[in-house]
Amino acid sequence: xxxxxxxxxxxxxxxxxxxxxxxxxxxxxxxxxxxxxxxxxxxxxxxxxxxxxxxxxxxxxxxxxxxxxxxxxxxxxxxxxxxxxxxxxxxxxxxxxxxxxxxxxxxxxxxxxxxxxxxxxxxxxxxxxxxxxxxxxxxxxxxxxxxxxxxxxxxxxxxxxxxxxxxxxxxxxxxxxxxxxxxxxxxxxxxxxxxxxxxxxxxxxxxxxxxxxxxxxxxxxxxxxxxxxxxxxxxxxxxxxxxxxxxxxxxxxxxxxxxxxxxxxxxxxxxxxxxxxxxxxxxxxxxxxxxxxxxxxxxxxxxxxxxxxxxxxxxxxxxxxxxxxxxxxxxxxx
Amino acid sequence: xxxxxxxxxxxxxxxxxxxxxxxxxxxxxxxxxxxxxxxxxxxxxxxxxxxxxxxxxxxxxxxxxxxxxxxxxxxxxxxxxxxxxxxxxxxxxxxxxxxxxxxxxxxxxxxxxxxxxxxxxxxxxxxxxxxxxxxxxxxxxxxxxxxxxxxxxxxxxxxxxxxxxxxxxxxxxxxxxxxxxxxxxxxxxxxxxxxxxxxxxxxxxxxxxxxxxxxxxxxx
Numbered sequence: 001x002x003x004x005x006x007x008x009x010x011x012x013x014x015x016x017x018x019x020x021x022x023x024x025x026x027x028x029x030x031x032x033x034x035x036x037x038x039x040x041x042x043x044x045x046x047x048x049x050x051x052x053x054x055x056x057x058x059x060x061x062x063x064x065x066x067x068x069x070x071x072x073x074x075x076x077x078x079x080x081x082x083x084x085x086x087x088x089x090x091x092x093x094x095x096x097x098x099x100x101x102x103x104x105x106x107x108x109x110x111x112x113x114x115x116x117x118x119x120x121x122x123x124x125x126x127x128x129x130x131x132x133x134x135x136x137x138x139x140x141x142x143x144x145x146x147x148x149x150x151x152x153x154x155x156x157x158x159x160x161x162x163x164x165x166x167x168x169x170x171x172x173x174x175x176x177x178x179x180x181x182x183x184x185x186x187x188x189x190x191x192x193x194x195x196x197x198x199x200x201x202x203x204x205x206x207x208x209x210x211x212x213x214x215x216x217x218x219x220x221x222x223x224x225x226x227x228x229x230x231x232x233x234x235x236x237x238x239x240x241x242x243x244x245x246x247x248x249x250x251x252x253x254x255x256x257x258x259x260x261x262x263x264x265x266x267x268x269x270x271x272x273x274x275x276x277x278x279x280x281x282x283x284x285x286x287x288x289x290x291x292x293x294x295x296x297x298x299x300x301x302x303x304x305x306x307x308x309x310x311x312x313x314x315x316x317x318x319x320x321x322x323x324x325x326x327x328x329x330x331x332x333x334x
Numbered sequence: 335x336x337x338x339x340x341x342x343x344x345x346x347x348x349x350x351x352x353x354x355x356x357x358x359x360x361x362x363x364x365x366x367x368x369x370x371x372x373x374x375x376x377x378x379x380x381x382x383x384x385x386x387x388x389x390x391x392x393x394x395x396x397x398x399x400x401x402x403x404x405x406x407x408x409x410x411x412x413x414x415x416x417x418x419x420x421x422x423x424x425x426x427x428x429x430x431x432x433x434x435x436x437x438x439x440x441x442x443x444x445x446x447x448x449x450x451x452x453x454x455x456x457x458x459x460x461x462x463x464x465x466x467x468x469x470x471x472x473x474x475x476x477x478x479x480x481x482x483x484x485x486x487x488x489x490x491x492x493x494x495x496x497x498x499x500x501x502x503x504x505x506x507x508x509x510x511x512x513x514x515x516x517x518x519x520x521x522x523x524x525x526x527x528x529x530x531x532x533x534x535x536x537x538x539x540x541x542x543x544x545x546x547x548x549x550x551x552x553x554x
Contacts, residue, residue, distance in 0.1 A: 140508075147508040153497070153542065194378045203463045203485065203501030238374045245371075246350075250467070250509075274373040326507075 001072040002026070003306060004060070004096070005299025008089030009081025009109045010134060011040050013049040015060040016296030017071070018303050024119060026064035028289060028296035029056050035172060039162060040133075046084035053092055060295065068096075073103040075302025079323030081109060081134070086319035094314040105302045106312045109293075110135065110325040111146060113286075115304060116297035117257045121284035127253040129244045129272060132260035132292075133158035136240065138204065138247040139325065141333060146325045149247040150204030157240060158262045160208040164232055167216055168225060178288070183265055185229035195223060195231040199239060204246055206239045233267055241271045248279060259286040261293070304332040350386075350484045351415070358408060358418050368415030368484075383415040386484060391417050393459055393486045400457055402450045403479045422479045424472035428509060431466060436513040441520045443471055446478045448524035455495045456530050462486045464502035466509055466517075492531055496538035499525070503543075 007014035007030075014030040031052040033045040061068065076093035079086060097104040114128050128139040128146075136152035155163070161182045165171035170181045197214050200207040215232045219225065248256065256276045262268060269285050276283035290296060308331040342354035342365060354365045368383045370376075387410060394417075397404040405419035427447075431440055447469055454461060461468075462485030470479040489495070502521070507514045526532045 142508065143511050145511075147511070149504075149508050192375070194375050194381075199378075199382065201485070202497050203465075204504065205497075205501065234375050234378060238371070238378060241373050242371065250465070250505075271373040275371075278372050 001303070001306065002066070002070060003073045003075050003105065003299045003302035004068075004071045005075040005077075005107065005112075005295045005297070005302050006089045006093050007077045007109070007112070007293055007295045007298045008046075008049045008085050008092075009077050009079070010085055010293060011045055012293035013052055013056055013088070014293060014295030014298070015053075015056045016294060016299040017060055017064040017066070018296060018299035020303050020307060024303075025296045025300065026066070027060040028294055029059040029063060030294060031056050037172065039166065040082070042082040042084045045082065046088050049085060049088040053088065056295075057092075068100055071100075071102060073097075073105050073302060073306050075105040075107045075298050075305070076317070077109040077112060077298050078106045078317065079109060079320035081319075081321060083319065083321050086321065090317055090319050094317055098314050103306065104312045104314050104317055105305050105310055106317060107298050107301045107305065108323055108325055108328045109298075110137070110139075111328055111330065112297040112301040113259050113291075114139065114146060114257070114325075115301045116290050116294075117259045117284070117286045119300055120286060120290060121255070121257055123255040123257055123282065123284060125253060126255035126257040126282075126284075127244065127248050127251055128257045128259065129240065129263075130260045131157045131240060131258075131262035131268070133162060133262075135260060136206065136208075137325075138244050140247065140251045140253055141330070142251075144329060144331075144333075146328070146330060148324070148326060149250060150206070150243040153202070153205050153207045154209035155212065157208065157236060158260070160212050160232070160236055161262070164212055164215055164229075168219060168228075170225075178264065180262075180265060182229050182233060183267055185226055186233040186267070189224070189226040189230035191224075191227055192230060193227065194234050195227060197231050197235055199235050201239055201242055204243055204250070206243055208236060208239075211235060237265075237268045237271050240268075241275050244272065245275050245279070248275075248281065253281070255282045255284070257284055257286065259291045261291065263291045264288040308332045350482075355421055361408070362421040363408060363418050364405060364421050366417045366419065366484075370415070384412045387412045387415045387417060389487055390483045393483050393488075394419065396457065396459060397454060397480065397483070400453055400459075402453050403477050404483065405479070405481060422470050422472065422481060423474070424470040424479065426467055427469035427471060428466035430471060431510050431513065431517070436516045441516070443469070443478055444517055444520035445524040447480075448521040448526075449528050450478065450480060451498065451521075452525050452528035455498070455535075456528075458488050458490045460487050460489050460494050460498045462498065462501070464498055465505035467505075492534035493538045493542070495529070495535050496542050499535070499539055500542045 002019045017027040033048040136157045138150040198210040345353040391407040391410040409418040468482045
């Protein structure tokens with residue numbers, strides 16, 4: 001059976017097609033909203049998604065070399081995310097399901113990130129480090145659900161990186177040749193010395209807001225931009241790696257999965273890999289095409305949910321901007 | 335120290351440190367050695383080890399002098415991140431809950447724990463890593479011990495006290511989801527009975543609960 005998945009929770013409109021037998025993923029097409037100045041404006045992003053939906057949908061079907069008739073169900077990310085963006089995906093999914101008479105499957109965006117990672121890594125029960133512009137969580141499966149063992153108490157890791165770069169005048173664009181500008185800036189630091197900035201780990205949680213404020217203050221005080229970049233990157237990545245390590249000690253899992261948009265950072269990859277190696281556990285970093293927001297992860301999670309009997313009436317398919325992963329039953333596991 | 339190490343018996347590995355048991359000056363002891371994180375800038379790793387070792391030893395001492403049972407620090411070496419402390423016999427609260435569920439004994443322990451944390455908070459000590467794995471119940475003496483002050487610090491801010499409680503809440507939610515309400519209400523009732531500035535802490539706690547990403551009640 002085949003599922004078409006729609007992702008539109010933030011800056012990416014993604015449409016993917018997945019099936020329950022190899023090669024599992026048939027298409028993973030997208031269009032990304034790039035702000036000219038500033039950050040993501042939800043209304044502008046949603047407008048861009050609505051304009052591109054037809055094209056991306058067509059591209060996905062062409063890529064998979066199938067027609068809509070060969071699709072059994074439509075899966076859609078109903079949350080969490082930005083309201084206007086979510087509505088574009090939800091509206092499209094309801095329309096497609098109703099018009100073509102397909103089953104509609106609700107998918108939680110965070111769980112989709114995990115499940116595509118499980119598929120690609122072959123991991124069975126990993127500790128998940130999920131880091132993106134809107135999320136910073138340490139997650140593991142326990143008692144029928146994915147549980148959050150640690151998270152940010154304020155801003156997300158990707159948000160720290162974006163806002164710092166913007167305020168420091170080195171973004172947008174945030175990504176240059178696949179690397180975040182803050183990482184490129186950090187690599188240019190000659191001293192490679194960590195400035196005295198707040199390293200805030202509270203139990204299993206991290207806090208990045210204080211680091212952001214203090215780092216911007218350091219810039220105003222005249223410290224070299226490259227050294228401040230290096231310190232922010234070193235401290236923020238050490239913090240998340242440390243809480244992941246704590247999560248590992250606490251849950252005793254033997255696999256570590258790194259995913260989300262920030263997982264593309266080579267510096268973070270190196271840190272988490274070293275941490276995993278030091279505890280003798282397996283490690284997998286989800287490749288960027290599947291780690292950043294994408295449609296394939298929604299389609300694949302749709303396949304898992306469909307086979308477990310998860311269904312939704314189009315009338316009931318409402319978005320949920322704050323849909324936490326702990327609220328979702330995952331009947332396809334355990 | 336090196337001579338001592340040879341006779342050590344490894345107890346556990348943690349994210350923070352390795353624990354060994356051994357005999358020091360005739361006492362059964364735990365030797366806690368902080369691990370230098372291989373993934374950190376070496377200077378940052380050393381700084382964290384030094385700061386955390388000193389803070390932990392100082393706070394262990396203070397907790398004991400307040401009548402809150404915790405291991406006693408016998409010797410410290412901040413540069414190498416080593417603390418030698420008294421060994422606590424007993425069962426982890428986590429294992430007791432796995433074994434007994436929410437029994438009357440577990441309820442009493444949660445209440446006792448609430449009182450102990452209130453005493454620490456009233457002296458502005460934040461434990462920093464409250465979980466059911468960091469409480470040991472000693473059957474012989476019927477005493478409750480708090481362990482692993484590795485992340486503890488001093489603070490007068492009600493927000494930090496509330497965070498301490500929130501960390502426990504989160505740990506209980508993830509470790510014992512089936513008893514989370516019973517466990518936490520036992521803890522909270524005795525904690526709020528004893529703690530100073532309870533209204534401020536309660537307010538902060540509500541605030542922090544809503545601060546995690548994607549909490550329903552928080553307004554955009």
